[in-house]
Amino acid sequence: MGDLNGTLKDNESWNYSKPGNTSYFSFDLRRMVAGSRLVDLGASGSPFTWRKKCSNGGGLSSLKRARLDRCLVNPDWRIKFPKALVTNIPTTSSDHNPIFLNLFGDRAKLRKEFCYENLWFRDPRCVWVVRKSWSTVFHRHPTKNLELKLLQVRK
Known part of the structure; x- marks a missing residue:
């Protein structure tokens, strides 16, 4: 392989x-x-x-x-x-x-795609969660860093 x-x-x-x-x-x-x-x-x-x-x-x-x-x-x-x-x-x-x-041929079950909801913007905590996630470096590789930032915002 x-x-x-x-x-x-x-x-x-x-x-x-x-x-x-x-x-x-x-x-x-x-x-x-x-x-x-x-x-x-x-x-x-x-x-x-x-x-x-x-x-x-x-x-x-x-x-x-x-x-x-x-x-x-x-x-x-x-x-x-x-x-x-x-x-x-x-x-x-x-x-x-x-x-x-x-090896086992089972198709991986895909997680539901992350989708931003406009109503979240009304919550004052939203801006701070996004700002904190995007200003933090979680990983040195850019793609992995983006993935981790998105996961952090999703929480």
């Missing part, structure tokens, strides 16, 4: 290589997977797990995309975990999207 630096099928890349010219790593990966009887678990979410913005020289830019990250298992593992699911998780902080392996 992870970054395998190659694709198993030609349609798993976009703008990645010249037509009809698969990369050296893809050829090796395809040969290894076929020879070892590994099974690709597939994935839900974005079809691509890697992206790179490239310049075409004349001031133009293009975006290369490919499915380089995946989860490969042998048939015995697949029999042991028949409900396993893989999800490609979008991100903006890396050129690779993380992949999430759920």
Whole structure:
């Protein structure tokens, strides 16, 4: 499971290589997977797990995309975990999207989305709760810090 630096099928890349010219790593990966009887678990979410913005020289830019990250298992593992699911998780902080392996296949129950109610503004404590949460640094990573601030305001 992870970054395998190659694709198993030609349609798993976009703008990645010249037509009809698969990369050296893809050829090796395809040969290894076929020879070892590994099974690709597939994935839900974005079809691509890697992206790179490239310049075409004349001031133009293009975006290369490919499915380089995946989860490969042998048939015995697949029999042991028949409900396993893989999800490609979008991100903006890396050129690779993380992949999430759920062994038991049960879809995570999503919590109710936080929604600000206008009537809260009438409560004089509301301004102080929001101000205190937004002025506090809960975590050094910006995304985690935002999540913790929102949780604090929700309380």
